[in-house]
Amino acid sequence: MAGTTGSSLSDHVDGWRPGPITQVDTLDAAQATRLAATLGLSETLADGDPLRLPWHWIFFSEWPPTAELGADGHPAHGHFLPPIPDRRRMFAGARITSTAALILGERTEKVSSVASMTEKNGRTGDMLFVTVRSEYRQGGAVVLTEDQDLVYRSDSGDARPFDRPSPDLADATAPWTAEPTPDTPLLFRYSALTSNAHRIHYDRPYATGVEGYPDLVVHGPLLATYMAELANAHGKSLRTFSFRLRSPLFLGDRFRVEATPDDDGGAVELAVVTGQGTVHVSGKGEFA
Known part of the structure; x- marks a missing residue:
């Protein structure tokens, strides 16, 4: 493994303890309307409208100069990017809790810090799991808290083989389902909305050729957004939303989003599946 001979990833981050940072943004309703259009929704959002989960990901853009991007398109340096060699980053999941909806048009403060950092050994080698906690404040009160799990590994850049899921999709059994079909323009627009140059x-x-994927990768957060939208489409708003990314999906893969509410309708189990029920993303939510 390039850059890690005779050492573990934890050796490279020994003493690395970035402090919290604060960002301020005004939640532009036009930006939310752009996301709606990207998702194929006929909605026009306005100042004063509530922002549903997890649409806050399109705000607080990080936009470094192009010259400061790495070979993979991610920033080469950043406050919460661990100093490990040949760094590769993967988004593994998140847990979001909202006590009140974020309101469009309002000045919003985001305070982020490292909540935990753990080294694990997996199929592809040593991995560093970093959880970044962000608190979103409006009117001086915390209204949303999110823990994002990010996985880092060292990699020489050699391509790795990935299998595509089966094109055959088993019959649906969940009571709520959707089958989105993201295409290349949608992936590009979602990248732009979330300031993601990967x-x-x-x-x-x-x-x-470099990453070894069979095609373009569908964003993990986009798949999570599809799950949340399916839950929200049935008359209630999510108060909590958590998900875990298990395996990637690629442009052209056929997949289904599934939601199963509990008996009293207060919570919902969520998944993105392919083939005969292979789960690529699992999640759950509670309604307000």
């Missing part, structure tokens, strides 16, 4: 989502030669 080349695996828009640069097919890089995604296939």
Whole structure:
């Protein structure tokens, strides 16, 4: 493994303890309307409207100069990017709790800090799990808290083989379902909305030749958004939302989003599946 001979990832981050940072943004209703259009929704959002989960991901953009991006399109340096060699980053999941809806048009403060950092050994080698906790405040009160799990590993850049899921999709059994079909323009627009320059989502030669994927990768947060939208489409708003990314999906893969509410309708189990029930994303939510 490049850059880690004779040492573990924890050796490289020994003493690395970035302090909290505070960002301020006004939640632009036009930006939320752009996300709605990207998702194929006929909605026009306005100042004063509540923002449903997890649409807050399109705000607080981090937009470094192009010259400061790494070979993969991610920033080469950043406050919460651990100093490990040949760093590769993966988004593993999140847990979101909202006590009140974020309101569009309002000045919003986001305070982020490292909540935990753990090294694990997996199939692809040593991995560093970093959880970043963010608190979103409006009117001086915390209205939303999110823990994001990010996985980092060292990698020489050699392509790795990935299998595509089966094109055959078993019959649905969940009471709520949807079958989105994201295409190349949608992936590009979602990257732009979330300030995500990772080349695996828009640069097919890089995604296939360097990363070893069979095609462009569908964003994990986009899949999570599809799950949340399916839950929200049935007349209630999510108060909590958590999910775990298990395996990637690629442009052209056929998949289904499934939701199963509990008996009293207060919570819902969520999944993104392919084939005969292979789960690529699992999640759950509680309604307000």
